[in-house]
Amino acid sequence: MRLRGVGRRYRLGGPWVLRGVDADLPEAAVLRVEGTNGSGKSTLLRLLAGIDAPSSGRITGRPRRTAYVPERFPAALPFSAAGYLTHQARARGLRGGAAARAAGEWLERFGAGAYARTPMADLSKGSSQKVAVAQALLAEPRLLVLDEAWTGLDREARDELDRAVAERVADAGTVVYVDHDPRRLADSVHTVLRVADGRVAAAAGAAAADSGAGDSGAAAGAASGPTARVTVTGPPGAALPVGLPGAPRGEPGLDGSVRLTVPAAHSDALLRALLAARPPWHIRTVEPPTAPEADSAEGGHRP
Numbered sequence: 549m550r551l552r553g554v555g556r557r558y559r560l561g562g563p564w565v566l567r568g569v570d571a572d573l574p575e576a577a578v579l580r581v582e583g584t585n586g587s588g589k590s591t592l593l594r595l596l597a598g599i600d601a602p603s604s605g606r607i608t609g610r611p612r613r614t615a616y617v618p619e620r621f622p623a624a625l626p627f628s629a630a631g632y633l634t635h636q637a638r639a640r641g642l643r644g645g646a647a648a649r650a651a652g653e654w655l656e657r658f659g660a661g662a663y664a665r666t667p668m669a670d671l672s673k674g675s676s677q678k679v680a681v682a683q684a685l686l687a688e689p690r691l692l693v694l695d696e697a698w699t700g701l702d703r704e705a706r707d708e709l710d711r712a713v714a715e716r717v718a719d720a721g722t723v724v725y726v727d728h729d730p731r732r733l734a735d736s737v738h739t740v741l742r743v744a745d746g747r748v749a750a751a752a753g754a755a756a757a758d759s760g761a762g763d764s765g766a767a768a769g770a771a772s773g774p775t776a777r778v779t780v781t782g783p784p785g786a787a788l789p790v791g792l793p794g795a796p797r798g799e800p801g802l803d804g805s806v807r808l809t810v811p812a813a814h815s816d817a818l819l820r821a822l823l824a825a826r827p828p829w830h831i832r833t834v835e836p837p838t839a840p841e842a843d844s845a846e847g848g849h850r851p
């Protein structure tokens with residue numbers, strides 16, 4: 549899935565909450581979205597989930613099976629918990645008994661089986677949140693977008709949601725989430741997307757650093773294989789596109805350039821992505837791959 553030049557403002561002539569966001573969301577990856585209150589995290593999640601449309605730019609390649617857990621789930625729905633989930637399962641293509649079975653299984657998984665027949669409006673906040681999470685997981689989504697989805701869940705249900713996230717990733721899915729707890733999924737995060745001043749910038753997370761090279765975004769420099777270095781300059785004021793292949797580590801230069809270090813296996817894809825960005829980035833130098841132990845050696849520059 550790709551975002552190109554994506555912007556969002558809530559009224560014509562109003563302030564841009566997000567602007568010029570470029571991102572490629574990798575498969576089989578967990579992306580954490582961070583930012584201060586009101587920076588636009590939920591706005592970005594709604595755009596990714598397709599609940600909201602960009603005011604400018606384009607989002608392409610959203611998986612058909614995309615699911616979203618909003619920050620506030622509309623609890624007062626005229627259904628029982630099981631009735632609502634069965635309805636959702638049918639809407640996502642499950643037929644007859646299979647839809648009701650899936651609804652029951654997810655309620656059980658989250659420890660809410662006892663509330664299957666309870667009207668949604670009578671559920672506690674925690675149980676209602678379990679239904680919110682279950683409706684998203686029912687779809688076995690390829691893109692799962694979670695806005696503070698752990699909030700209100702009990703300990704067992706939080707752990708269950710962590711397991712469900714791992715299952716989605718194992719199934720080549722992409723999980724994007726916001727959570728106030730910095731430890732949430734900390735070891736699983738491939739990429740951190742930082743939202744600030746309307747821009748989104750990417751940094752490698754712990755899982756990327758652990759995993760070495762890999763399409764889901766290895767942290768350059770932490771990988772055990774050879775690395776390549778690419779020095780680039782961007783359009784004035786532009787942040788580095790989000791979700792670049794190989795999750796390069798960037799070091800800003802004094803002259804406005806950025807020196808990117810990336811696992812060598814990703815360097816071609818990185819160059820293509822930078823050149824394909826809109827507007828494109830200028831490639832100034834490409835240093836050939838160096839083995840990690842020779843990493844600090846001088847030389848190898850190619851103008």
Ligand SMILES: Nc1ncnc2c1ncn2[C@@H]1O[C@H](COP(=O)(O)OP(=O)(O)OP(=O)(O)O)[C@@H](O)[C@H]1O
Pocket residue numbers: 558565583584585586587588589590591592
């Ligand atoms: N539906 C809306 N209509 C008008 N303005 C909105 C709407 N949704 C969000 N905004 C504004 O957009 C900005 C970003 O809001 P958003 O909820 O995306 O930020 P956030 O980073 O998720 O905040 P928080 O951490 O407080 O949840 C805020 O100034 C907010 O007031």
